[in-house]
Amino acid sequence: MRLHGRWGTATMARPIPPSVPEVVCRSPAMRATWRKLERIAHFDLPVLLCGETGVGKDVAARTLHLRSARRHEPFVAVNCAAIARGVAESELFGHVRGAYTGAERTRGGAFVRAGGGTLLLDEIAELPLELQAKLLRVLENGTFVPVGSDVEVVHRARVVAATCRDLPRLVAEGRFREDLYHRLSVVVVRIPALRERREDIGPLLDAFGAEAARRLGRPVHVTASARVAAERHAWPGNVRALKNAVLRAAALNDGLVDGDVLLAEPAPAPSSAPGACDVIVVPRGTYREMQAHLLRHVVAEHGSIRRAAAALAVPRSTLAEWLKRADTPSRRTTGAGPCTGSLDAAGA
């Protein structure tokens, strides 16, 4: 049975007609990206937004929504990395009263809240495999079944997915369903990292300086030295890190954002928790120390040497050997580190 209405037009408040947020888009790379977004916004095609953490995937999803005919309907974002496993299905599809212990009331999930608007499934790579199967069915059928119910509900939301992970790689490793990947990625939009579009850094400094002035209630001045420093910096945390650095510098230095304060407190390294992006920050050291750090990081991230070796596309025995050498005290006289050559050969 299909039910239109009771779930599909649930009680969400209508948002005030929204305006497109101020998006800095000066560099050729971002201009091309935004042209693509605006071109596809009107079509109901699934869109997959890719890019490192902090590049502006949320901003891109909102732009897609606000440039579409759905802009007067809700925009709902769900962070798949942040929802607890036990309640993930209910978060997406809702549940009926008595569906499980503690479910005292019927509750609509994200698909209901999004109505005929846009549903952003952020950090989609972190969706558990069993839910990936359910999501695929929902996208294929255009209907879903709330937890504990036997009634199919029609959904009208446009689904936009975002990830900072290499989804094709996860598909190859069996960690993401290939059919769902194809379903979600009809149009793929990659948001470039900030270091690939340094022309945006100046205008972003101006925008964030103005925002800092508003938030701190005091004049804020971004100096020429801050501009030079920011343009040279790698910004592994991308636009989010730049924004936080400006706010922090303005607050700590009486509104004067200069190069030293801007980069004084390094932004914390992006975490390697699920959902974080594929940037690894390596503490400065000798070549060998940095290689050892990288190897340990990759193993920790993947939870075992076998999985880490698969991710690095080398035999397990090779990785085990590299780790063993990385852990033996260095002989300063030998020059290059023990991993040299083999690591390079693996392209790691």
Ligand SMILES: Nc1ncnc2c1ncn2[C@@H]1O[C@H](COP(=O)(O)OP(=O)(O)O)[C@@H](O)[C@H]1O
């Ligand atoms: N092009 C841009 N212009 C202005 N602000 C931006 C831009 N891109 C990102 N931001 C800001 O940077 C922060 C991180 O952006 P977000 O979309 O959340 O990144 P992501 O989802 O890729 O991690 C947000 O505060 C956002 O408003």
Ligand SMILES: [Mg+2]
């Ligand atoms: Mg995001």
